Amino acid sequence: MTWLQLSSKEWRRRPLRTGLTGAGVALATAALFSLLSFQKGYQEGMRGELDRLGAHVLVVPKGCPYDAASMALHGASWPCFLKAAYLDEVRSVPGVATAAPVFMAAYYQTNGEQVVYVGVQSNILALKTAWRIQGQFPGPDGGILSGSEAARVHGWRVGDRVALPGVAQHGATVTGILDPTSGADDTFVYMHLEAAQRLFGHSNELTHILVRLSQPENMDGVVTQLRGCDAGLSMNIVPLAHVFHTIQSLVFSTRLFLGCLAAMALLVSAAGVSNSLLMAVAERTREIGILRAIGASQADIFRLVCLETLQVCAVGAGGGIVMAFFTSRIVETWVRTQLPFAPTEPLIRWEWWVAGACLAGALIVGLLAAILPAARAARIAPAEAMRTVGGRA
Amino acid sequence: MLNWFSLAWGNLVRRPVRSGLAVSGLAASIAVLVCLWSFGNGYRRALNTELDRMGLQMMLVPLGCPYDAAARVLKGQNLDNSLPASVLEAARNDPAVAVAAPLLLAAVPRPRDGRTDMWVGLDETALDLKPWWKTTSGARWFASEDSVILGCDAAETEMRSAGDRFYSPETGQKLQVSGVLERSGTSDDSLFFVPLSTAQRMFHETNRLTAVAIRLRDPTLVRGASERLQKIPGAQVVTMTEMMGTFLNLVGAVRTLSTSVAAVALLVSVLSVFNTLLATVIERTGELMVMRAIGASRAQVFGLITLEALLLTLAGTGCGLVGALLLGPGLEGVVKRFVPMAPVERLLVPSLQIFSATLVMGVAVGVLSALYPAWRASRLHPAAALKGD
Amino acid sequence: MTNSSQTSPVLIAANALTKSYPRGREEVRALDGVSFNIQRGEFVAITGPSGAGKSTLLNILGCVDNPSSGTLELCGRMVHQLADRERTELRRTAIGFVFQHFGLLPTLTVAENVALPGLIAHRRGNQNVGALLKKVGLDHRHDHRPSQLSGGEMQRVAIARSLANQPLLLLADEPTGNLDTKTGAAIISLFHELNQEGLTVIVVTHNAELARAAHRQIALADGRCA
DSSP states (O other): OOOOHHHOOOOOOSSSHHHHHHHHHHHHHHHHHHHHHHHHHHHHHHHHEEEEEEEEEEEEEETTTTTHHHHHHOOOOSSOOEETTTTHHHSSTTTTTEEEEEEEEEETTTOOOOOEEEEOOOGGGTTTTTEEEEOOOOOOBBBBBEEEHHHHHHHTTOEEEEEOTSSSTTTEEEEEEEEEOGGGGGGEEEHHHHHHHHHHHHEESSSEEEEEESGGHHHHHHHHHHHHSSGGGEEEEEHHHHHHHHHHHHHHHHHHHHHHHHHHHHHHHHHHHHHHHHHHHTTTTTHHHHHTTTTTTTTHHHHHHHHHHHHHHHHHHHHHHHHHHTTTHHHHHHHHHHTTOSSOOOOOOOOOOOOHHHHHHHHHHHHHHHHHEEEEHHHHTTTTTGOTTTTOO | OOOOHHHHHHHHHHHHHHHHHHHHHHHHHHHHHHHHHHHHHHHHHHHHHHHHHHTTEEEESSSSHHHHHHHHHHTTOOSSEETTTTTHHHHSSSSEEEEEEEEEEEEEEEETTTTEEEEEEETTHHHHHHHTTTTTTTTSSOOOOOOEOOOOOHHHHHHHOOOOOOOOOOOEEEEEEEEEEEOOOOOGGGGGGEEHHHHHHHTTOOOOOSSSEEEEEEGGGGHHHHHHHHTTTEEEEEEEEHHHHHHHHHHHHHHHHHHHHHHHHHHHHHHHHHHHHHHHHTTTTTHHHHHTTTTTHHHHHHHHHHHHHHHHHHHHHHHHHHHHHHHHHHHHHHHHHHOOOSSTTTTTTTOHHHHHHHHHHHHHHHHHHHHHHHHHHTOOOOOHHHOOO | GGGGGOOOSEEEEEEEEEEHHHHHHHHEEEEEHHHHHHETTTTEEOOOSSTTHHHHHHHHHSSSSOEEEEEEEETEEEEEEEOOHHHHHHHHHTEEEETOOOOOOSSSHHHHHHHHHHHHHHHSSOTHHHHHHHHHGGEEEEEEEEGGGGHHHHHHHHHHHHHHTTTEEEEESSSTSSOHHHHHHHHHHHHHHHHTTEEEEEEOOOOOHHHSSSSEEEEEEEEEEE
16 A cells, blocks of 8 residues: 555545535635636637627717627617718728628517617628628618528528518518627628618618728727717727727736735635644544554655645645636626626636646645644654543543 | 633634634635725725715716726726817806816826826816815915926825925926815825816827816706717717716726635635534544533533634634724725725725624624534534543 | 432332444344342442443433333433433433543633533532532642643542532442552542442442442443343
8 A cells, every 4th residue: 555545545534524625625726717717718709709890990979878889799779870971981081991881770579589680781791701601691672691590599591581580560581691600790680781771760870880990000090080080079989909908908907916816715725724634633643653653754644644635635626627617607607797898708718727727736735734734743753642641531 | 710601712722723724714815805895885985975076967078988988097097089178168158067177187107116196187167176175285276387286195105295396207397386185085185286288288188188077057957968068079978877887887897806706715714614613523522422421411512612613703703804904004005006096095994884794794604614513513422421532 | 300309218220221232233232131229328339341231331320321121210200211301401410420531621620620510500600619629639729720630630520520510429430440549549438438428329340449349239241230
């Protein structure tokens, strides 16, 4: 039997206590893991959303609720409108490669679910470079291009003549269905701009304009010019990358603080580990004395206690990391309600180096926690343990 | 004199390291939680008070994303857009507007000192909005175009008082301190105030403004005024509710995340308390059986263990609360770095409500974590006591 | 239960007591039909080899445990099938225990240890702690801890504690088992003295001296009276 086997028998002796200690380590490590993996996921998720949107700058009407950017990304009903005439001014600003007008409207179906209609012109295709269309882009006379998810939910196929969900007494032909984009587009129903304006009774009006720049590095210059033009005084120019950057930096500048908290949680669990070990050592005073009496050195005893700790911490941390990963979807759903502009993609991604770092961190902290109990154990004199201590029942 | 308390207490202190570890784990988590809680409450209250006292209904702000603007203001960064001065005229001409106060906000980063100073350009209409403005020397306004009025904390940091010269190296502007504000508990305490035209000159924003603060003649007119003012080109209307909401949202998000992590720490320390109690019961099996043998009832043994748990958690809670009081001032410095525009004073002092809620929570935690160990203890059969091993 | 309500000389009447424990897959019969009477004021020693069932019998007499079958009468009251609560009450009021390994609480002083039964019995105010300590000759050590006492001193404190609630009956399990001969003799004479004052004393012991000091012996072997 090796020292490893001996130590592994020890912590099986009190399963509840070992379990609780391990659970403490698991929780703390899970929190740390979630925090560390969150950043990359958030960053990449944001970038992914921006890429899928295809626009560098968003033009929305003045006086709109200020989560306009979020509405454009995720789909909503717009209470305010831009004059279609502004489009020409936007187009004429140098540096604007494509200015795609959009009319978006959201309707509620009888089952309470929302369906989002997006009226666009064919120049939207210059922004949506990742789109693959089964069928065709709809023309001005009618027809819809459905996202893959919307088509699946309603059971649509290319060529079907269908009723427009949520819009009474209107139908259209499904001219095309999008391949899945893993983004919000999958749930949208696209149609031609003029058809949408007619259908929803807002001719010559837009909800927003998606602007793609020829040189994204020059965004500030273009934004200034957009703001400076006549129409600019009535439109809100939202440089998307900048906005996300600001929000991101606000969230991330607190990561240091959050990280400290997670580290504190880990330390608290270390206190728990230390406590647990102290109790275990006290309980096994006699046995440790026997081990020493039959020839084990102080270093052997010290190592034995450390081995025990490593096992408990390894299992606890490992379990915590795995649990954090598998419950991450639930955590993310909750986090999204807290943060503005959280991307819809998974925020917590599995990364080996993060998992490794958390595991290593837990092991190091565990070893530190083991020092005092291990030292106490090593100091138990062989003979002392055999005596019955007087006065104790 | 022997009583149940002294018995329970004696059991805790005979193992000082263990009890200490359990208590300190609990104390650390509670200290952090209480600080976060107090900060959130305090911030909301302070923001409310400050805005209430100003009596504004809305502000005219530059076009752009308000979330972005709010985040920049919180972090002490310049906004990426500004208002033309014509906006002020248009606002003042509106029949429903009683006071339209212009302001220019500028952030001056001081990397060598590790902070950012916020400068504010005002004109005299601002006095209407800030009833608490009073300088220690008695003067209420700038003596000249080259004057600066310092908030009390700003004056302390710069080590200046009324009458001193003030040089701003980043802008090359020479100024004279015409007054130091009395402490108001608002964000003004850490700001640098100059006349509007001076600010526009210093920061190269001639004829531009950051915002116009609006007070209406009659607060019920807010809807009509809002619609009219919204039409002013180059500006958008933000109501005070929306503005507070944005700030609170941003700060609240961070606070919620922090609180959850701290809650994890608390849970972990509770597990440790539970563990400690359980071990205590197991270790003292012999003693507990003796007590049963000499006539202690199951309920008395249950009560003893529960009492020990309560003492442990109350000690932890108490230390946590003390820790929060001590930690508070330290954290204020940290908060100021991240959120320079926050009215920080006394934000981290826990209110009576928080105090009592924390104590109640400590008691509840104690009782809950004791349930199983105490039950185990009460089930011990006294028979083995006689064998005495 | 108070002394004044009882007039019968028989304090304990045990009839055909048996006690079995399951051990693994077997049933161990620790007591196999033990019967005897003990009079008020007697000093009885229960003797026998290891495994004879002495401690088991003491457990039952002390209302720590119930017999598997048989009857036990204590002061005219049937106590062999009582619920835990009632047995606990008896232990609190009528019975005093002395253990082989003393059973003192290490965090309490000598005086506090002796006051412990009073706390358990909800008695407030002046207890006779001082008088009890004086009786066992340890009142000068009242604020010492058990760790500062010798074996014999600890046992005497344990005896003082067992008297705190003015019991009818004193039970002791190998009270001299952990003591040297000289100290053991002192304890024996203490038991003798208490018995002279009217206390009924039942001891389980291997110690021949102690057995001789008693009025009579009940010898057990294999769970039965020998």
